[in-house]
Amino acid sequence: MSKTEIRIAIDCMGGDIGLPVTIPAACQFAKQNPDTRLLLAGDTAGIEDGLRAQNSLGAGWYEILPASEVVLMGDSIEVALRRKKDSSMRVAAQAVKDGRADACISAGNTGAWMAITRYVLKTLDGIDRPAIATSIPNQKGTATTMLDLGANVDCSAEHLLQFAIMGSALSTAIDHRERPTIGLLNIGEEVIKGNEIVKRAAELLRSSGLNFYGNVEGDDICKGTVDVIVCDGFVGNVVLKSMEGLAKMVATMMRAEFTRNPLSMTAGMLAKPVLNRFRDRVDNRRYNGAALLGLRGIVIKSHGSADSYAFGCALQRAREAVHNGLLAGTTGAIASLRQSLQAAAAESTKIPNEFSDPAL
Incomplete structure (x- = not known):
C-alpha cells in the first residue's frame, strides 16, 4: 500500500472549537498512519498557523484545500447549502466527489453536513435516504x-430495511463481522408488538436474507444482544442523547461521592485504578465518528464538542472504512438484496403448472 493510497478530506473549520482541535488531531493521526494523506479544507492562514504550532508545517503528509467560508453551528441548511458555496464543508465533500479524497469528515453542523454531502455526492442506487450510524x-x-x-x-x-442493509455493511467493514446480527428496536420482543411500520419492517427483514435476530428492546443495546440495531431517527436520537446524559450523570455522581469526606477520598484513591479502567472502557470519545451511510462516498460526522483525541478516533474510523471497503460493501449488499427480492417477487407471481393448461 502506498503512502498516499488513502486520502481523507477534513473540514478543519467545523465544530464547537475548529482549528485548535482538528489540526492537532490531524497531526497526531498522520504520525500514526503514514499510509494516509490528509486534505485540510479551510482558511489557509489559520491552517498553516496550526501546523506551525505543531511543528508539522511542510511535513508532506497533507494538502491544504482553501475555503473562504465557514458553516457555523447555528446556520440553517438553506444558508449552508445555498449561500456558503465555498465553505470548508462543501470543499471537503467536493474533494470526494472529484475523486481527490476517499472519505470526508466534519465536526460541524450535523444538518448542514448531511444536506451538503447528500447534495454533492447523491445517494446510492436503491437507497432513498442516508442514515446516521x-x-x-x-x-x-x-x-x-x-x-x-x-x-x-x-x-x-x-x-428501515435499507438502514439494516447499510448497518450490516458498516459492521462488516469496521468491526470485521462476517454476518452481523440485526435487531429491530421495538417495545417488546414479541412479533405482535410495535406499530404497523415496525411490524411491516420485521416482515421485510425476515425475508431479506440478512441475519435478522428479531425484535429487540432498549436494554439490548448495552447488553450487546445483536451487532446492529435499526430504528427511525426520532427514536434513535432520543436513545443516544439519553445514554449520553446518563453517562454524564453517573460520572458526576461518582465524583461527588468520592470527594464527600476524607474517608470517601481515601476510598477513591484506592479505587482509582479500577475507576480509570472503567472510564476508559466507557469513554464515548473512543467511539466518536458517526458514518453517514447511503451516499456515493464515505462520509463521517464527528461530535461537535469533540476534543483532539475524539476527533482523532473519528479520523481512524474514516480510514478503517476506506481500508475495509465500506462503500463497495454497501453497494454490493444493496445490489444483492435487490436481486434476491426481485427473484422472490418473480417466484411468487408464477402460475402453477396445473393451472397453466388452456383446457382448464
Whole structure:
C-alpha cells in the first residue's frame, strides 16, 4: 500500500472549537498512519498557523484545500447549502466527489453536513435516504452499531430495511463481522408488538436474507444482544442523547461521592485504578465518528464538542472504512438484496403448472 493510497478530506473549520482541535488531531493521526494523506479544507492562514504550532508545517503528509467560508453551528441548511458555496464543508465533500479524497469528515453542523454531502455526492442506487450510524459500547466489551440516529424522523418499513442493509455493511467493514446480527428496536420482543411500520419492517427483514435476530428492546443495546440495531431517527436520537446524559450523570455522581469526606477520598484513591479502567472502557470519545451511510462516498460526522483525541478516533474510523471497503460493501449488499427480492417477487407471481393448461 502506498503512502498516499488513502486520502481523507477534513473540514478543519467545523465544530464547537475548529482549528485548535482538528489540526492537532490531524497531526497526531498522520504520525500514526503514514499510509494516509490528509486534505485540510479551510482558511489557509489559520491552517498553516496550526501546523506551525505543531511543528508539522511542510511535513508532506497533507494538502491544504482553501475555503473562504465557514458553516457555523447555528446556520440553517438553506444558508449552508445555498449561500456558503465555498465553505470548508462543501470543499471537503467536493474533494470526494472529484475523486481527490476517499472519505470526508466534519465536526460541524450535523444538518448542514448531511444536506451538503447528500447534495454533492447523491445517494446510492436503491437507497432513498442516508442514515446516521455509530457504535455504542456494550457490556461484552465490543460495540453495537445503531442507526438511524437523527437523519430521518419519519421512516417507512422500506427505509428501515435499507438502514439494516447499510448497518450490516458498516459492521462488516469496521468491526470485521462476517454476518452481523440485526435487531429491530421495538417495545417488546414479541412479533405482535410495535406499530404497523415496525411490524411491516420485521416482515421485510425476515425475508431479506440478512441475519435478522428479531425484535429487540432498549436494554439490548448495552447488553450487546445483536451487532446492529435499526430504528427511525426520532427514536434513535432520543436513545443516544439519553445514554449520553446518563453517562454524564453517573460520572458526576461518582465524583461527588468520592470527594464527600476524607474517608470517601481515601476510598477513591484506592479505587482509582479500577475507576480509570472503567472510564476508559466507557469513554464515548473512543467511539466518536458517526458514518453517514447511503451516499456515493464515505462520509463521517464527528461530535461537535469533540476534543483532539475524539476527533482523532473519528479520523481512524474514516480510514478503517476506506481500508475495509465500506462503500463497495454497501453497494454490493444493496445490489444483492435487490436481486434476491426481485427473484422472490418473480417466484411468487408464477402460475402453477396445473393451472397453466388452456383446457382448464
